[in-house]
Amino acid sequence: MSxxxxxxxxxxxxxxxxVATCEAITGAVVVATCNRFEVYLDIDSPVDGxxxxxxxxxxxxxxxxxxxxxxxxAVRAFSTRTGPDVAAHLFExxxxxxxxxxxxxxxxxxxxxxxxxxxxxxxTSSxxxxxFQTASRTSKKISNETTLGGNGRSVVSLGLxxxxxxxxxxxxxxxxxxxxxxYAGASLAALRARGCDDVRVYSGSGRAxxxxxxxxxxxxxxxxxxxxDADLVVSCSGARGRALDGGAxxxxxxxxxxxxxxxxxxRLPVAGGGERAEGDALGHVLDAxxxxxARSRAAEAxxxxxxxxxxxxxxxxxHRDVDPRVADLDGVLLYDLASLKAHSPALGSLVVGHxxxxxxxxxxxxxxxxxxxxxxxxxxxxxxxxxxxIAAEVAERVAERRGAGATVDDAETEALTxxxxxxxxxxxxxxxxxxxxxxxxAAREEASAVVADAxxxxxxxDVSGRDEVCAGR
Numbered sequence: 023m024s025x026x027x028x029x030x031x032x033x034x035x036x037x038x039x040x041v042a043t044c045e046a047i048t049g050a051v052v053v054a055t056c057n058r059f060e061v062y063l064d065i066d067s068p069v070d071g072x073x074x075x076x077x078x079x080x081x082x083x084x085x086x087x088x089x090x091x092x093x094x095x096a097v098r099a100f101s102t103r104t105g106p107d108v109a110a111h112l113f114e115x116x117x118x119x120x121x122x123x124x125x126x127x128x129x130x131x132x133x134x135x136x137x138x139x140x141x142x143x144x145x146t147s148s149x150x151x152x153x154f155q156t157a158s159r160t161s162k163k164i165s166n167e168t169t170l171g172g173n174g175r176s177v178v179s180l181g182l183x184x185x186x187x188x189x190x191x192x193x194x195x196x197x198x199x200x201x202x203x204x205y206a207g208a209s210l211a212a213l214r215a216r217g218c219d220d221v222r223v224y225s226g227s228g229r230a231x232x233x234x235x236x237x238x239x240x241x242x243x244x245x246x247x248x249x250x251d252a253d254l255v256v257s258c259s260g261a262r263g264r265a266l267d268g269g270a271x272x273x274x275x276x277x278x279x280x281x282x283x284x285x286x287x288x289r290l291p292v293a294g295g296g297e298r299a300e301g302d303a304l305g306h307v308l309d310a311x312x313x314x315x316a317r318s319r320a321a322e323a324x325x326x327x328x329x330x331x332x333x334x335x336x337x338x339x340x341h342r343d344v345d346p347r348v349a350d351l352d353g354v355l356l357y358d359l360a361s362l363k364a365h366s367p368a369l370g371s372l373v374v375g376h377x378x379x380x381x382x383x384x385x386x387x388x389x390x391x392x393x394x395x396x397x398x399x400x401x402x403x404x405x406x407x408x409x410x411x412i413a414a415e416v417a418e419r420v421a422e423r424r425g426a427g428a429t430v431d432d433a434e435t436e437a438l439t440x441x442x443x444x445x446x447x448x449x450x451x452x453x454x455x456x457x458x459x460x461x462x463x464a465a466r467e468e469a470s471a472v473v474a475d476a477x478x479x480x481x482x483x484d485v486s487g488r489d490e491v492c493a494g495r
Contacts, residue, residue: 036061036084041145044080049147051140051154053115055132055340061085062112062154064147078102109153110385116157117164117377122363124374126176128208130161135204149392160384170377178205178212180362181256181336188334188355189253192217198252199223200245200307200343201259202233209256209338210237222248225259226307245308249316250323255335257343259307307343308335313351338362401454408450412442 037050040063049064065077079097086096103111114120116133137154140146164170189195195218199206202225213221221239223230234241242248249255313333320331337344337358349356357365416439420430 035088036081037140037145038143039084039088040077040081043084044077046077047080049140049150050081050145051136051150053133053136055129058115060115062108062150064149074102074104106385106389109156109388110381112153112157113160113381113384113388114378116161117381118161118170119374119377119381121177122359123177123180123366125170127165128176128178128205130158130165131204133161134158152391153388156384156388160381163384164377164380167380168373168376170373176208176212177338177359177362178209178256180366181338181357182212182216184357184362184365185254185334185336185355186216188332193219195253196220196251197222197254197256198242198245198248199239200255200257201225201339202227202229203258205258205338206233206256207237209258210239213256218254222252224248227259246312246316246319249313249333250320251331252316252333253331255308255333255344256338257308257336258338259343306345307339308348309345310347310351313348313354317351317353336362404450404454408446412439412446415442415446 037052040047040050040061046065047063048066051062053060053062061081063077063081065074078100082096082100083093085091085100086093089096111120112133116130118125118127118129121129133154137146137151140150186192192213197213197218197220199210199213199221200223201209202223206223210221210223222242223234223239224242224245225233230241230243313335317333331353333354335344335348335354335356337356340359342358344356344358346356346358348354416435419438419442420435423430
């Protein structure tokens with residue numbers, strides 16, 4: 023998980039950079055969620071597959087540059103899929119079959135938004151459009167035809183289910199929500215669905231007030247104060263390492279904070295004013311010191327004879343908003359993505375099997391459509407030749423009748439054309455079927471050759487010496 027969170031730091035710029043810097047890459051869509059970072063590429067690849075392996079290394083290089091990790095770390099972290107495996111994987115992802123919580127529904131919307139962002143950035147392609155739209159249709163089909171995704175399965179719902187065992191009844195729970203993005207919105211909706219209405223929202227970006235006003239909750243600017251009487255903290259800001267309000271966590275206005283370097287040379291504050299754990303390259307939105315300070319204030323206010331309110335903290339952010347040392351505090355239970363994954367319940371094999379069969383069929387259909395484009399070229403050539411033959415035969419027969427003294431008007435010419443077209447197309451049927459089958463076989467053979475060569479080469483082949491492909495445009 024730590025490698026994944028580091029690599030995804032610069033996720034937003036990778037797709038645009040890949041298309042802009044590498045001529046072999048004609049389209050890119052980035053799917054970055056709480057527990058995955060995937061880059062889908064449309065590559066104008068030669069049959070030898072060199073373009074595939076070169077583009078894979080180029081993307082790894084761009085990710086390394088954007089996230090600040092060593093290039094060889096990025097290269098080793100990525101696995102490469104090509105050919106039909108790409109469609110099969112994306113369709114499983116969109117359906118929730120490859121999720122931390124199998125069957126979770128949020129991923130379908132995230133896949134859809136990834137395509138929309140690529141469109142807005144001008145870096146999608148016709149093949150990627152077809153791939154992602156088919157993924158969305160497949161996900162919807164699985165949702166309609168199976169119980170996969172039923173009962174609101176999601177990382178948020180799993181976290182709240184686990185938290186409920188340690189909390190008062192939901193209508194009595196006092197919750198603090200850290201973050202204002204789409205995941206924060208989903209978390210707020212899940213809390214309300216359970217009956218929790220006492221929700222306060224904090225954001226170091228300053229967007230909490232608008233988020234709260236739009237949704238009828240309360241915005242807070244002092245996180246420590248908000249934590250004093252909190253039963254539940256749900257953190258999904260993804261803002262780890264970003265600059266935060268000076269006093270939000272430290273409890274003192276204008277408190278100085280240590281900084282941590284980032285790839286572009288700037289230095290960012292470490293949230294909360296606490297010390298970073300050794301080797302921790304990014305600060306935390308919520309650190310252990312802030313929680314200790316809040317709970318100490320709560321104890322002082324309540325009196326020593328009153329026990330601390332227990333607190334459950336759900337860290338739903340890929341970048342680990344919450345310092346792991348929070349789990350060591352008395353009376354605090356921390357669930358992060360790794361622990362939620364360990365608690366994820368399994369779905370019945372019949373439901374999953376049904377969903378996978380739908381994915382398999384969708385993958386086959388997608389490949390037939392994709393490869394069929396090459397076959398269509400051969401069919402179009404036959405139809406164009408047939409049109410020329412039809413026109414020539416009609417012209418010849420009209421000329422013969424007129425030469426015999428008959429009058430041939432437009433209606434008769436049109437009727438003659440329809441008659442000749444039916445006959446020619448009937449005669450052409452077998453040729454079209456044979457041409458399409460031959461073209462499909464050739465396209466499959468060529469695609470298989472590219473996939474096999476690329477898979478062999480991406481395991482460590484030297485891609486230097488042909489960098490002219492990545493000249494800037």
